Amino acid sequence: MQVSVETTSNIERRMTIGVPAQEIDQAVQKRLQETARTVRLNGFRPGKVPMSVVKRRFGDSVRQEVVGEVMRDNYIKALQEQDINPAGWPKFEPKTMEEGKDLEFVATFEVLPEIELGDLSKISVEKLTSEITDKDVDNMIDNLRRQQATMKEVKRKSKNKDVLTIDFKGFIDGEEFEGGAAEGHRLTLGSGQMIPGFEKAIQGGKAGEDMEIEVTFPEDYHNEELAGKPAKFEIKIHKVEEPQLPELDSEFFKKFGIDAEDEAAFREEVKKNMERELKQAISNKVKNDVVDGLVENTELDVPAALVDQEIDRLRQDAVQRFGGQVDFQQLPKEIFEEQAKRRVKTGLLFQEVVKQNDLKADPAKVDEKIQEIASTYEQPEEVVAHFNSNPEQKAQIESSVLEDAVVDHVLAQAKVKEKKVKYEEAVQAGQPQR
Missing domain, CATH: 3.10.50.40 (Chitinase A; domain 3)
Known part of the structure; x- marks a missing residue:
C-alpha cells in the first residue's frame, strides 16, 4: 500500500492510496467463487454455473463492492500508519478500477483542528447570587394553583x-x-x-x-x-x-407529587424545589459565560463533518419536541447551522481544556450528582441503582461532572464578578443554551 497525504487547508486533508492489483483481483475472484456456489440462474443447476457466466453477470458489481471495502479498510490502516485523527467519514474517489491494474483512490477528509486556547484571564464571568423570599414562594404557589385552575x-x-x-x-x-x-x-x-x-x-x-x-x-x-x-x-x-383557583389541600399537593399534611409542609417542599432550580440556574449562567468566553477568545476552524452530524442531532431533537409528527429530513439544515457550529466548537474547546490539564471526572462528585438527581424521586435508592447498573446512563453523569471540572478550571483564571439579583431574574438568566 502506497500512501501520500496533501494538506489542502487547516483542517482538510487529501490522502492518495495505491493498492496492488493482485490484492484487488484475488478478492474479486474469491467473491465470484462464493457467488458461483450459491447463485441460482435459469438453465443451470445450483453450484454448477460456469465461472465465465458468473463473471459476465456479476463481475462489475462484485468489483465495485470489493473496491469499496478495500478503500475503507486501507483508509483506516493508512490513518493508523500516518497517525492522523479524522473528523467524520471521508469522501472516496477511485481513480482506477480496471482488472489487472493497481487501484488508486483519493480520500478527502477533515481532521480535528489544532487548538491554541486564548488567554483565560481575559474571560469575564458574571456569577449571580440570589435569595428566595416568602413572596417568591407565594408567587410560585399561585402559579401552581393557576395551572390547575x-x-x-x-x-x-x-x-x-x-x-x-x-x-x-x-x-x-x-x-x-x-x-x-x-x-x-x-x-x-x-x-x-x-x-x-x-x-x-x-x-x-x-x-x-x-x-x-x-x-x-x-x-x-x-x-x-x-x-x-x-x-x-x-x-x-x-x-x-x-x-x-383550587384549595391548598392534600389532593392539590399530590398533583405535584408532594405528600404534605398541611400548607406549611407544602410550602417547605416548594421552596426546596425552588432552591434546586435556583442552584442549577446560577450554575447554568456561569457555564454559559465560560462557554461564551472560550468561544470568543479562541480562533478555531470547525470541521463541517462534525457540524453536519450535530445538525442531524438537533433536527432529531426537534422532531421529538414536535411529537414525532414530521420527518427530521424535512427540517431545513440552515436553521440549525449556527447552533450546531457553536455546539461543536464548545465541545472541541472543552476537550482541549481537559487534555491540556489532564482533568478527570471525580468519582465522588459523580456519586454526589447521582444522589442529587435521585433525591427528587419517591424511590431514590432505585434511581441510584439504575445509574450504577447502566454504564451509558452513568457515563452521561460523568460527562456532566467533567464539564463542571472544565468550568471550575476556567473560573479559577477568569475575571469573576458577583451580582445579586431577584429569584425570577436568576432563573431566567440561567436558562441552558441549546
Whole structure:
C-alpha cells in the first residue's frame, strides 16, 4: 500500500492510496467463487454455473463492492500508519478500477483542528447570587394553583389574570399587516403574551364589547418591518373568564407529587424545589459565560463533518419536541447551522481544556450528582441503582461532572464578578443554551 497525504487547508486533508492489483483481483475472484456456489440462474443447476457466466453477470458489481471495502479498510490502516485523527467519514474517489491494474483512490477528509486556547484571564464571568423570599414562594404557589385552575365565565369588566376570548385585526398606516389578525384567540391579561400596551389597553373590556386601541411595536421587535411602528387594533371581546383557583389541600399537593399534611409542609417542599432550580440556574449562567468566553477568545476552524452530524442531532431533537409528527429530513439544515457550529466548537474547546490539564471526572462528585438527581424521586435508592447498573446512563453523569471540572478550571483564571439579583431574574438568566 502506497500512501501520500496533501494538506489542502487547516483542517482538510487529501490522502492518495495505491493498492496492488493482485490484492484487488484475488478478492474479486474469491467473491465470484462464493457467488458461483450459491447463485441460482435459469438453465443451470445450483453450484454448477460456469465461472465465465458468473463473471459476465456479476463481475462489475462484485468489483465495485470489493473496491469499496478495500478503500475503507486501507483508509483506516493508512490513518493508523500516518497517525492522523479524522473528523467524520471521508469522501472516496477511485481513480482506477480496471482488472489487472493497481487501484488508486483519493480520500478527502477533515481532521480535528489544532487548538491554541486564548488567554483565560481575559474571560469575564458574571456569577449571580440570589435569595428566595416568602413572596417568591407565594408567587410560585399561585402559579401552581393557576395551572390547575378551572374557568368561570363572568359578565363584569375584565381585570388582570382574567382570560379573554377575542378576535383582533391590526393595521399600520391604515393597511392590514401579515400576522396581525386572529379569531377566537385566548389571552390571559397580564401574561405579556402581546406587545407592550396591548393587554393593559383592553383590560376593563366586557364580553360583547368592540374596542379600538393604539399601540407601538417595540424597537427591538423580531419582525424588522414592524419594529418601532405605531399600530391600531380592532378588537371584539367574545368572552371573559375568571380562573377559579383550587384549595391548598392534600389532593392539590399530590398533583405535584408532594405528600404534605398541611400548607406549611407544602410550602417547605416548594421552596426546596425552588432552591434546586435556583442552584442549577446560577450554575447554568456561569457555564454559559465560560462557554461564551472560550468561544470568543479562541480562533478555531470547525470541521463541517462534525457540524453536519450535530445538525442531524438537533433536527432529531426537534422532531421529538414536535411529537414525532414530521420527518427530521424535512427540517431545513440552515436553521440549525449556527447552533450546531457553536455546539461543536464548545465541545472541541472543552476537550482541549481537559487534555491540556489532564482533568478527570471525580468519582465522588459523580456519586454526589447521582444522589442529587435521585433525591427528587419517591424511590431514590432505585434511581441510584439504575445509574450504577447502566454504564451509558452513568457515563452521561460523568460527562456532566467533567464539564463542571472544565468550568471550575476556567473560573479559577477568569475575571469573576458577583451580582445579586431577584429569584425570577436568576432563573431566567440561567436558562441552558441549546
